[in-house]
Amino acid sequence: MPAVKALDHSAAEALCSSFGVEIVPYNVRFRTGVDAPPQICGSARLQRLIERHGEDVVWKALYALLNTTYDSKQLQSAVVSALVDLLLQYPSWGERLGEFCDVLDKVKIGELYDMCRNAPGVDGGAPKRRVIFTAYLEALLIPELEGKSLMYETGMSQDTTMGQGSR
Numbered sequence: 242m243p244a245v246k247a248l249d250h251s252a253a254e255a256l257c258s259s260f261g262v263e264i265v266p267y268n269v270r271f272r273t274g275v276d277a278p279p280q281i282c283g284s285a286r287l288q289r290l291i292e293r294h295g296e297d298v299v300w301k302a303l304y305a306l307l308n309t310t311y312d313s314k315q316l317q318s319a320v321v322s323a324l325v326d327l328l329l330q331y332p333s334w335g336e337r338l339g340e341f342c343d344v345l346d347k348v349k350i351g352e353l354y355d356m357c358r359n360a361p362g363v364d365g366g367a368p369k370r371r372v373i374f375t376a377y378l379e380a381l382l383i384p385e386l387e388g389k390s391l392m393y394e395t396g397m398s399q400d401t402t403m404g405q406g407s408r
Contacts, residue, residue: 248285250288252296253287253288256287257281257287260303262279262307267283294329298328298329302321302325305341308342309342309350320350323374323375331387344386345382347381348378353378356377357374
């Protein structure tokens with residue numbers, strides 16, 4: 242008989258309850274309606290994120306998602322994971338959480354997530370939604386939050402790159 246891993250989800254449950262987010266098992270459908278609270282599947286994934294990266298960064302990701310014009314009360318754990326990935330990669334974004342939320346408001350997260358869900362997988366496998374979503378969000382948010390293009394990060398200026406192809 243294989244060993245069963247028992248995971249303590251208390252930190253994830255406490256974090257979700259502090260935001261008023263209801264954790265729904267994977268086999269239960271999200272409730273819809275005006276009076277339905279925000280809901281999420283995947284307390285195990287949230288717990289793993291908390292254990293790996295700390296409660297602070299997961300709190301910031303949930304805060305950002307819940308304080309934007311996200312077009313659904315059904316929070317996807319892949320979206321939360323993607324935001325955690327971005328906040329880990331760009332820690333200054335977490336320090337400017339208000340600005341991060343404002344820029345995130347410009348992105349239609351639900352549509353972007355659906356596009357990622359329907360993306361082709363690798364070698365016939367399911368698409369890695371979190372990875373695809375993170376890449377799209379990063380491409381959309383960098384120009385707004387970093388205030389410069391990738392060209393400037395490499396030390397090149399626009400003047401030196403413009404004239405090279407015409408010679």
